Amino acid sequence: MRTAYTTNYGQALIGESLDLLKSLDDGSVNLVITSPPFALQRKKEYGNAEQHEYIEWLSEFASIVREKLRDDGSFVLDIGGAYQKGVPARSLYNFRVPIHFCDDLGFFLAQDFYWFNPSKLPSPIEWVNKRKLRVKDSVNNVWWFSKTEWPKADSTKVLVxxxxxxxxxxxxxxxxxxxxxxxxxxxxxxxxxxxxxxxIPSNLLQFSNSESNGQYLRGCKAVGVKGHPARFPAKLPEFFIRYLTNPGDLIVDIFGGSNTTGQVAEAEGRNWITCDLVEEYVAAGALRFMSEFSEDEAKRIYQEVLDGKAISFRTSDEMPKQTELFA
Structure with a gap:
């Protein structure tokens, strides 16, 4: 595990998320928010476990997350649904996650949320587009778990x-x-x-995931790489970061990908740590934090991260105290 880049409020790491979690102090994290690889039947380039082994795989992370959360902390998990292999019948893996987490790991389900993405493409093609047997699946489960029955939350911060x-x-x-x-x-x-x-907002969150010209994608184009194929929109982590944390709190994303979570946490004045195993995803995520975009600078930053040099993004000389824990 190594540091790819740091900012005023946090740092992005390349390596195993289990190693990151084990390095944190117990009871030190206010919010873990993440979108793990889903248990899809077709393998994705970012890696995903088979459906029959998914719960066991995810539980290894979740059990440590619980230890690291503060008593009033939260664990927010974005999980999409899937079909069983070869038939137009849904898998129940995404519903087994909260049952197992609460019955066996000691979490509480504070509330169930549903992210409606109206721009999501029809899938799977076989059942939706070709045979016309099923309609488009446009909703992800977003499970809000807590360590106790009384997690910190303030809905007045997310009024609509x-x-x-x-x-x-x-x-x-x-x-x-x-x-x-x-x-x-x-x-x-x-x-x-x-x-x-x-x-007061409802637990149905409608955010399109259709960004096409932001700085991150411009940076990816400049360095000649594809954007992360499974990014969630900034509005999703923004909602929960505002709802469940205060400025100066610590937020962790254990499947950081292109680091949407870190970008939002930085803008909201929260300390943050993100981690991903794929160094190309982390290197491209650094381009989100460029104060002024240029192709030459994007190429330099991207290559230096791949070469093992930790990049430092700073907007002031003062660093939040909490980030010293993760130097």
């Missing part, structure tokens, strides 16, 4: 814009509703007409 109807109601509440107990049992009080700065 009010609907147009709610905006009209707030302008003149008395014209739209009467405070009273509804047949459903809900007691709608006068406080319902209070402007709280936004609406």
């Amino acid at each position: 814009e009010y609907s147009e109807r709610m905006k009209k109601l707030l302008l003149d509440p008395e014209a739209f509703y009467n405070p009273a107990k509804r047949p459903s049992g809900h007691d709608i009080s006068k406080g319902f007409g209070k402007d709280n700065g936004g609406a």
